[in-house]
Amino acid sequence: MFSKMFNQVNLIQKGMDASWLRHEVISHNLANADTPGYKTQHVSFEGALKQAMEKTAPEFIWATQNGHFEIASTDPSAVEPEVVTERHHTMRMDGNNVDADREMTNMAANTITYNALTGQMTSEFSRLRMAIKGDGGR
Numbered sequence: 001m002f003s004k005m006f007n008q009v010n011l012i013q014k015g016m017d018a019s020w021l022r023h024e025v026i027s028h029n030l031a032n033a034d035t036p037g038y039k040t041q042h043v044s045f046e047g048a049l050k051q052a053m054e055k056t057a058p059e060f061i062w063a064t065q066n067g068h069f070e071i072a073s074t075d076p077s078a079v080e081p082e083v084v085t086e087r088h089h090t091m092r093m094d095g096n097n098v099d100a101d102r103e104m105t106n107m108a109a110n111t112i113t114y115n116a117l118t119g120q121m122t123s124e125f126s127r128l129r130m131a132i133k134g135d136g137g138r
Contacts, residue, residue, distance in 0.1 A: 009128075010077045011049075012121045018045035018081035019114040025083055026107045029098050036094035040103075045081035052076040 022043040032038040053076045090097045 007077070009121065009124050012117055012124060014049070014077060014079065015045075016114065016117045016121065018043060019110055019117060021081050021083070022110050023107070023114070026103050026110065029103050030100060030107075033096070033098040033100050033103075036096060038096045038098060040086045040097050040099075041083050042086065042106075043081050044084050045079070048082075049076055049079045052079045 022045075025041050025043050029040050086097060088097075091099060
């Protein structure tokens with residue numbers, strides 16, 4: 001019962017964790033902008049989360065006989081962000097492919113995403129607090 005109550009909180013936390021990792025990866029890319037042979041990295045998360053959420057079986061479906069088809073289900077909270085190295089698109093003669101302008105744009109977008117997720121988490125805890133108090137948050 002309690003695990004279902006915190007599903008939204010867990011998903012928001014996963015998003016925040018991915019955003020935090022993305023910030024670290026972008027910072028690492030910028031720090032290595034002048035390192036010969038360095039290859040840009042990025043975080044892959046949202047696509048895998050979307051796939052997992054699409055594969056999650058509705059709770060009202062169940063098999064009543066052994067011959068029924070199984071429904072492939074993936075727990076979205078089990079999805080982990082993955083750091084991927086971009087080995088192609090070398091921009092410079094020294095093999096480095098960091099585009100500082102693109103990385104700064106990614107950093108700004110990631111900051112906005114993290115702040116939005118923080119706001120969602122705050123709202124979710126406010127709703128839980130109101131539900132626990134039972135007095136409409138007064």
